[in-house]
Amino acid sequence: MLHILLIEDELIIAKDLKMTLEKQKFSKVDVSKNEEEAITFFTSNTYDIIITDINLNSKKDGIEIISHFNTIKKIPVVYLTAYSDDDIIKRAEATSPFAYILKPFNESQLKATINLALLNFKKRDQASKGLIDNSDKIALLTKREKQVLVTLSNGNSSKEIAEVLNISNQTVEKHKQNIREKLNLRTVAEMINFTMTSRLYKLK
Structure with missing residues (x-):
């Protein structure tokens, strides 16, 4: 079962996402609504993936929170957003996310995106390890x-x-x-x- 950290400040959306993602034991979801809660969850647990809304009613938005998390440990990230603004996307790209989901979305789209993000993260991780091994051989x-x-x-x-x-x-x-x-x-x-x-x- 996947362990997901969901960062979402809109209560109704957070409840709906949690219920959807925990359906049929697809995952276990911890929900945080702001930076402080997200940091507490992130530093106390091991997650397979993070899903975060970009726009949060918090000191830092989703992109800034993920930028901080990346300095601690990199795991796959899926951004939720109601906007496809070029400036927002450009800022988000700097944190190397694995997918974006535009609101509104459906269950099948959400789960397919999560599975794809996990697969792509695994491939990139394996490729990165391969480069490290080859560096030793190059020497x-x-x-x-x-x-x-x-x-x-x-x-x-x-x-x-x-x-x-x-x-x-x-x-x-x-x-x-x-x-x-x-x-x-x-x-x-x-x-x-x-x-x-x-x-x-x-x-x-």
Whole structure:
């Protein structure tokens, strides 16, 4: 069962959302109506996702509250809003939300958005961990081996790599062999995939 923190100052909407989200044991929902209550809940519990109204009758609006939470721990966020104002959306984007829901909304839309936000957060988290792992592996490579990988990822053959880097074809093959052994890669496709997913091509 999901554990959701809902930040909503309109009592009727908050009750309706809580009832909808707890239906059929989809989730357990804690409701806060302002910044102080939200902080107390957030620091005392572990949540799978936060749903917050952007416009709150509080010292800080939903965007400012999430900005603060992001300095503590990042979890997926879905914003509720009755407006599609460009300035509001731009401010909200700075907090890296995973979805917006415009009021009014229905139950199926709400749950689908939550599930999508959770899925996208998981994918981003896995990708981030993958980059960290690859960073450790990149440290094993020499500067020349990195150059060979980057040139290889551009679709160049060993002969072309040799010409670009002004080294012999035999030296290129030796570097490629060293790369395979250090990174436990077997094929050219795996080497190219490593280069792209680790963003090695952006490193100087």
